[in-house]
Amino acid sequence: MSLTNQSIGRVAEQFNVSPYTLRYYEKIGLLPPVSKDSGGRRVYSQRDIERLHFIKRAQRMHFSLKEIGELISLDKAQLVEKxxxxxxxxxxxxxxxxxxxxxxxxxxxxxxxxxxxxxxxxxxxxxxxxxxxxxx
The missing domain is CATH 1.20.5 (Single alpha-helices involved in coiled-coils or other helix-helix interfaces)
Known part of the structure; x- marks a missing residue:
């Protein structure tokens, strides 16, 4: 199964979360704005899937959503703020x-x-x- 251009339902199932959770991650900035198809349905790219893997792994490490947001921000910085x-x-x-x-x-x-x-x-x-x- 390709990891690119997946529907919200398929991604939600893959990560064992609800579509609401995925929309919430996008709303609070853990996920960048997700592309939409011509019908207005979210289409998740490889980059989105990789970010979701990061979020779920960090959650298993007991990082809160706020802390995960901080980690994502630090990862986006020019130099990683060790x-x-x-x-x-x-x-x-x-x-x-x-x-x-x-x-x-x-x-x-x-x-x-x-x-x-x-x-x-x-x-x-x-x-x-x-x-x-x-x-x-």
């Missing part, structure tokens, strides 16, 4: 590190709740439900 790109990545790594800590705490908490549940009597309150009800 310090700015590095700063974005350092911030993302710090965010991921915090998320990993939070997930580890959650894992420990759920493991303790499950263990308490497995060792409780049938007549006891459910330790999992009770644990979720607890406030910090």
């Amino acid at each position: 310090p700015q790109v590095q700063e974005l990545v350092i911030e993302k790594l710090n965010d991921i590190e915090e998320s990993l800590k939070d997930l580890k705490l959650l894992q420990n908490e759920l493991t303790a709740m499950l263990s308490a549940c497995l060792s409780s009597n049938e007549d006891d309150q459910c330790p999992i439900i009770e644990g979720i009800k607890e406030t910090d």
